[in-house]
Amino acid sequence: MRAAQPRGSFYALVEDDLEELTRRLQDVGRGAHPTFAAASAHLFGSPGKLLRPTLVFLSSRFGPGARSRMIVDLAVSLELVHTASLVHDDIVDEAEVRRNVPTVNAVWSDDVALIVGDYLFAKAYALAAVLPKPEVIAMVAQTVFALCDGELTEVAAPSTMPTEAQYLERIELKTASLYAACCQGAALLAEADPEHVAALGAYGTNIGLAFQITDDVLDLVGEEDDLGKEVGRDLAEGMPTLPMIYAVERDGEATSLAARIVAADKDPAEIRELIAAIRASGGVQRAQERARRSRDEAVAALDRLPATREREALRAIADFIVSRER
Numbered sequence: 001m002r003a004a005q006p007r008g009s010f011y012a013l014v015e016d017d018l019e020e021l022t023r024r025l026q027d028v029g030r031g032a033h034p035t036f037a038a039a040s041a042h043l044f045g046s047p048g049k050l051l052r053p054t055l056v057f058l059s060s061r062f063g064p065g066a067r068s069r070m071i072v073d074l075a076v077s078l079e080l081v082h083t084a085s086l087v088h089d090d091i092v093d094e095a096e097v098r099r100n101v102p103t104v105n106a107v108w109s110d111d112v113a114l115i116v117g118d119y120l121f122a123k124a125y126a127l128a129a130v131l132p133k134p135e136v137i138a139m140v141a142q143t144v145f146a147l148c149d150g151e152l153t154e155v156a157a158p159s160t161m162p163t164e165a166q167y168l169e170r171i172e173l174k175t176a177s178l179y180a181a182c183c184q185g186a187a188l189l190a191e192a193d194p195e196h197v198a199a200l201g202a203y204g205t206n207i208g209l210a211f212q213i214t215d216d217v218l219d220l221v222g223e224e225d226d227l228g229k230e231v232g233r234d235l236a237e238g239m240p241t242l243p244m245i246y247a248v249e250r251d252g253e254a255t256s257l258a259a260r261i262v263a264a265d266k267d268p269a270e271i272r273e274l275i276a277a278i279r280a281s282g283g284v285q286r287a288q289e290r291a292r293r294s295r296d297e298a299v300a301a302l303d304r305l306p307a308t309r310e311r312e313a314l315r316a317i318a319d320f321i322v323s324r325e326r
Ligand code: FPP
Pocket: 081, 082, 084, 085, 086, 088, 089, 093, 117, 118, 121, 144, 147, 148, 151, 174, 175, 215, 219, 229
């Protein structure tokens, strides 16, 4: 399992913590219903980039309470929230592959995936509930509300192009809120200085925005093998993202491009044509620039923290997030 993980410099400082986290994740299904045990083994056999737990461990190092068991509990809890949300999201998206392996809904069924997601979420909350700080417990619950609000906004959205502001609000809820909770929650739990807790919250929100904008760019122009999931899904589903919003803004015949983007049930040729049109409009490039702006804001928030190796690692994560291909 470890061999499959990317090992860049920013993982090095928290290697031991990540090993402990990995063991805990692999144990999640132990003693539970055999279908949940099998689905958890399947999910945590290909664990992804582990960016969120890495952020928890690095952020905790800004307080005196780092390296305690409760920090690992928070990291496991938030990684379980993340995994639960992806299991449910894959039902919503009818996705068949994630992290280069078949999704729970594809291997088992939508019904099983629904309950596996619920189970993971309950496990996450059981861990969070016994943390010694009520404000961190509340933060985990608030984060799940935010994820649900973001996902509901996406699912219930009318078939029209959102504004840039509406898009940013949606991704702040569905993605950036969890990044912020990892950084801010860990610093709070480790009793970091309130100024540093706030700086880490701002950093987390901004790298979360940069992450999701980059994800939406990669859904248009990424390689399936690198990403480990199908590309072109957003267009296939008529889900407008930032590069598309910018493309429509530039387009002389804005209404027809917008209508083609939000249309459901496109064939592969139409998706290829739309990707070409969005690229030609500069929409992809402008979205990448917007992601870099959020990266810059995240890096600026780091100036409010002491200059440590952990701060350097957080900076490297911000750079990785906008330059990644997976
Ligand atoms: C992936 O986005 C999905 C999310 C970031 C949030 C999903 C949230 C829920 C399903 C709410 C339920 C939450 C819990 C805890 C049970 P994406 O579809 O843009 O990314 P993708 O391409 O990786 O699927």
